[in-house]
Amino acid sequence: MRSAECVRGSTVCVSLVTMSALIFQGDRQLTEVTVLAVDAQAALEHASNSPTAWEPTVSRLTEQLMRIAGLDWWFEIHDTPEAIEAARRQLLAHRDYVRSALFVAAGSAGDRVEWLLERTGSGLLSALRSQREAAAARLHDLDLALRFLLEEDDPTGEVERAFSVPMPPPQPDAPSAEFDFN
Amino acid sequence: MGDDENYKVRVSTAASIQFRELRARAEKSPNSTHAKLWDAVRKLARDKLCLPQIALSATHALENKQRNFANIYSCGLGERHRIIYLASSKKRQVTILMMGFRKAGDANDVYEELYRRLHSGEFDSIFAELEVTRPPR
Numbered sequence: 001m002r003s004a005e006c007v008r009g010s011t012v013c014v015s016l017v018t019m020s021a022l023i024f025q026g027d028r029q030l031t032e033v034t035v036l037a038v039d040a041q042a043a044l045e046h047a048s049n050s051p052t053a054w055e056p057t058v059s060r061l062t063e064q065l066m067r068i069a070g071l072d073w074w075f076e077i078h079d080t081p082e083a084i085e086a087a088r089r090q091l092l093a094h095r096d097y098v099r100s101a102l103f104v105a106a107g108s109a110g111d112r113v114e115w116l117l118e119r120t121g122s123g124l125l126s127a128l129r130s131q132r133e134a135a136a137a138r139l140h141d142l143d144l145a146l147r148f149l150l151e152e153d154d155p156t157g158e159v160e161r162a163f164s165v166p167m168p169p170p171q172p173d174a175p176s177a178e179f180d181f182n
Numbered sequence: 183m184g185d186d187e188n189y190k191v192r193v194s195t196a197a198s199i200q201f202r203e204l205r206a207r208a209e210k211s212p213n214s215t216h217a218k219l220w221d222a223v224r225k226l227a228r229d230k231l232c233l234p235q236i237a238l239s240a241t242h243a244l245e246n247k248q249r250n251f252a253n254i255y256s257c258g259l260g261e262r263h264r265i266i267y268l269a270s271s272k273k274r275q276v277t278i279l280m281m282g283f284r285k286a287g288d289a290n291d292v293y294e295e296l297y298r299r300l301h302s303g304e305f306d307s308i309f310a311e312l313e314v315t316r317p318p319r
Binding site for chain 2: 182
């Protein structure tokens with residue numbers, strides 16, 4: 001699925017469930033690891049052993065992401081404290097040679113992922129812009145997610161619309177009503 | 183009526199429109215961010231805001247966080263979304279006014295939007311319904 005040239009590329013870790021993503025621009029030691037996992041625990045186990053094991057079933061989205069150049073380390077991160085903490089520990093263990101990292105999350109995982117980002121240094125983001133642009137052509141949602149986290153200019157409101165619900169026009173003064181949340 | 187009885191949770195017209203839109207997006211894309219958000223909204227509205235100790239929690243009160251927002255509460259959904267609501271211990275009711283996106287300093291920030299709508303009188307009937315004092319305009 002990947003050429004040898006991609007081994008020198010960066011690393012992308014994406015949660016298919018939460019649209020959380022981790023992108024690493026790693027050195028050789030990192031990029032020799034090629035992992036696709038369907039849960040964080042499996043990813044960590046694979047990564048620690050530097051395997052080239054692939055899950056037998058790969059979703060269409062996963063395949064799309066893997067075609068983005070240089071994806072060689074992949075975490076699926078559920079928004080559970082345990083999964084996020086596992087990713088945090090893994091990152092910190094590699095912090096000396098991880099050149100850049102980007103953590104993207106939407107939903108309840110976002111604050112924890114941003115916490116990670118703060119602690120790994122703002123200078124880590126610059127190399128990822130081109131990566132994001134490459135991704136955009138193939139995976140629009142990932143591009144939106146990256147821009148969301150980076151808080152770049154959003155002149156058209158596209159990012160905000162993707163992650164929020166628009167306010168309706170002002171409504172006439174009206175009493176409350178029941179709503180079925182089931 | 184016992185003090186341990188749960189509060190009713192109702193919604194404003196604006197919130198109702200938002201929730202219907204969010205639910206439609208969630209149903210269209212079950213693995214999307216909107217689906218996660220809708221799930222969080224449902225759990226909050228159905229399972230948490232009905233509990234007096236949560237609905238009236240001081241940590242949710244806006245009066246100490248934002249000027250002129252007395253009697254209004256805000257509850258976070260993740261890092262960036264907020265549910266804005268009124269709560270009345272007398273009426274034993276919570277009414278969700280709106281939800282929004284926290285974007286400090288931006289014109290579309292949820293609290294800026296709340297401020298505009300409060301000043302427009304959009305929620306006046308709900309304040310009256312709950313017998314809660316409306317913030318001064």
